[in-house]
Amino acid sequence: MADWRVPLSVLDYGVEEADAAQRVIASKWLSMGPEVAAFEREFAEMQSARHAYAVANATAALHLAMHAIDIGPGDEVIQPAINFIASANMTLLAGATPVFADICSLAEPTLDPAHVERLITPRTKAIVPMHYGGNLARMSELVELCKRHGLALIEDSCHAVGAAYHDAQGRAPHGVMAGSIGDLGTFSFYANKNLACGEGGMLVTNRDDLGDRIQMLRSHGMTRSSWERHQSRAGYDIARPGFNYRLDELHAAIGRAQLGKLLAGNQRRRDLLARYREGLQGAERWIMVFAEQIEHSSGHLMVVVADSTEMRAKAVETLRESGIQTSMHYPSILEFSGFRDRFRTPLELTQEFSNRAITLPLHPGLRTEHVDEITHLLRAIQ
Numbered sequence: 406m407a408d409w410r411v412p413l414s415v416l417d418y419g420v421e422e423a424d425a426a427q428r429v430i431a432s433k434w435l436s437m438g439p440e441v442a443a444f445e446r447e448f449a450e451m452q453s454a455r456h457a458y459a460v461a462n463a464t465a466a467l468h469l470a471m472h473a474i475d476i477g478p479g480d481e482v483i484q485p486a487i488n489f490i491a492s493a494n495m496t497l498l499a500g501a502t503p504v505f506a507d508i509c510s511l512a513e514p515t516l517d518p519a520h521v522e523r524l525i526t527p528r529t530k531a532i533v534p535m536h537y538g539g540n541l542a543r544m545s546e547l548v549e550l551c552k553r554h555g556l557a558l559i560e561d562s563c564h565a566v567g568a569a570y571h572d573a574q575g576r577a578p579h580g581v582m583a584g585s586i587g588d589l590g591t592f593s594f595y596a597n598k599n600l601a602c603g604e605g606g607m608l609v610t611n612r613d614d615l616g617d618r619i620q621m622l623r624s625h626g627m628t629r630s631s632w633e634r635h636q637s638r639a640g641y642d643i644a645r646p647g648f649n650y651r652l653d654e655l656h657a658a659i660g661r662a663q664l665g666k667l668l669a670g671n672q673r674r675r676d677l678l679a680r681y682r683e684g685l686q687g688a689e690r691w692i693m694v695f696a697e698q699i700e701h702s703s704g705h706l707m708v709v710v711a712d713s714t715e716m717r718a719k720a721v722e723t724l725r726e727s728g729i730q731t732s733m734h735y736p737s738i739l740e741f742s743g744f745r746d747r748f749r750t751p752l753e754l755t756q757e758f759s760n761r762a763i764t765l766p767l768h769p770g771l772r773t774e775h776v777d778e779i780t781h782l783l784r785a786i787q
């Protein structure tokens with residue numbers, strides 16, 4: 406691993422996580438036990454959601470979500486191409502076809518509801534927006550579209566843990582959290598996420614019918630978990646085939662420790678985003694994404710869009726020379742060899758974003774001097 410002076414992201418781990426792991430080791434119970442149950446309860450409470458199911462990772466959560474609403478051959482699922490590959494992969498592996506819609510703008514790289522509407526056909530089954538960088542997609546419009554056309558809404562909320570929805574007027578209709586607005590919401594606790602367990606995820610729903618299905622699909626299609634069997638000594642039935650997408654007790658215990666730090670960590674991330682915004686004020690070559698919505702963000706990513714591809718390359722090089730790590734979220738899915746021949750419709754803003762965006766360091770431990778240094782370096786590039 407390269408030794409960056411200013412890395413993109415650093416884990417906020419300490420004695421809380423070590424104590425949590427030790428508690429599980431001392432208990433000698435490793436799977437589907439009290440830690441998973443408590444993690445689900447605490448997560449659902451933070452979300453004000455009826456159900457939260459801990460799973461092995463967010464890719465598993467997306468796969469379960471697609472199965473829970475019976476997405477399969479012949480179905481189309483509308484989603485952004487500026488996204489991690491998991492949602493498109495799971496759509497294809499469920500036997501359905503992803504249909505890619507463009508983003509709203511370079512400053513708002515989430516699903517454009519007007520383009521989504523033009524792509525709806527009788528085969529459309531679901532819409533899967535992604536809350537880019539922890540900033541919510543235009544959920545009022547997407548919820549309304551789904552209602553009007555009878556579609557399911559799955560929120561890929563992997564970036565947005567702990568973010569609450571506000572509409573264009575800045576109102577929070579019901580104080581609804583990202584992931585609890587549509588039918589299903591997916592979260593990732595991968596090592597670089599705001600809440601990190603290494604591997605892990607959560608699938609959230611307010612629908613009791615989907616909750617029952619998810620619980621069975623997550624664990625082989627069994628009607629009872631091993632923990633419940635351990636407690637009640639009853640048997641189990643298989644109503645339909647399922648997966649093993651469970652989370653284990655060690656990861657759940659560490660997840661609970663991380664959940665305890667989440668909201669303060671997100672606030673620190675927002676403060677740093679505001680500092681970045683201040684530093685980039687009036688810098689005409691750079692667009693900071695979602696700069697006007699920082700107060701509603703989970704602050705997962707700090708992303709700027711350069712005025713050209715060359716400018717982006719210069720910036721990446723300048724920062725690298727100063728020991729500052731950058732990344733890119735994300736290359737357009739349409740550029741991957743497994744996708745570009747199948748999905749030929751060009752998406753203009755998606756392509757521009759993919760050519761010009763850079764991800765800059767952001768994590769709760771990042772120092773303001775480093776933010777200032779980065780914005781000075783960016784401004785100085787000719």
Ligand SMILES: *Cc1c(COP(=O)(O)O)cnc(C)c1O
Nearest residue numbers: 462463464489491563593594595
């Ligand atoms: C991290 C991430 C995923 C995948 O999460 P895993 O837990 O690694 O499976 C999916 N979608 C988005 C937007 C992500 O950021």
